[in-house]
Amino acid sequence: MILKNVIDLNKNIENYRRDMYELVKNKDILDPDVIRISHRLDEEILVFQKILDEINSL
Incomplete structure (x- = not known):
């Protein structure tokens, strides 16, 4: 699911x-x-960055 979101973003x-x-x-x-x-x-980039931050915090 996360991968699909990242690809779409x-x-x-x-x-x-x-x-x-x-x-x-x-x-x-x-x-x-x-x-x-x-x-x-800008909004899309912010969402993308949030996802990356979440992944990096794991």
Whole structure:
């Protein structure tokens, strides 16, 4: 179960990074769409880090 979550999170992180990169090429970095994706990316990264911290504490 944890492995599947990590794989899904990694996939989401990569997708958000790619989406954000594409948006920034065409829009200003302060555009609401860019900010929205940046926030989602941050949230996914935080969840990923929490999982890694839990694994490392075992």
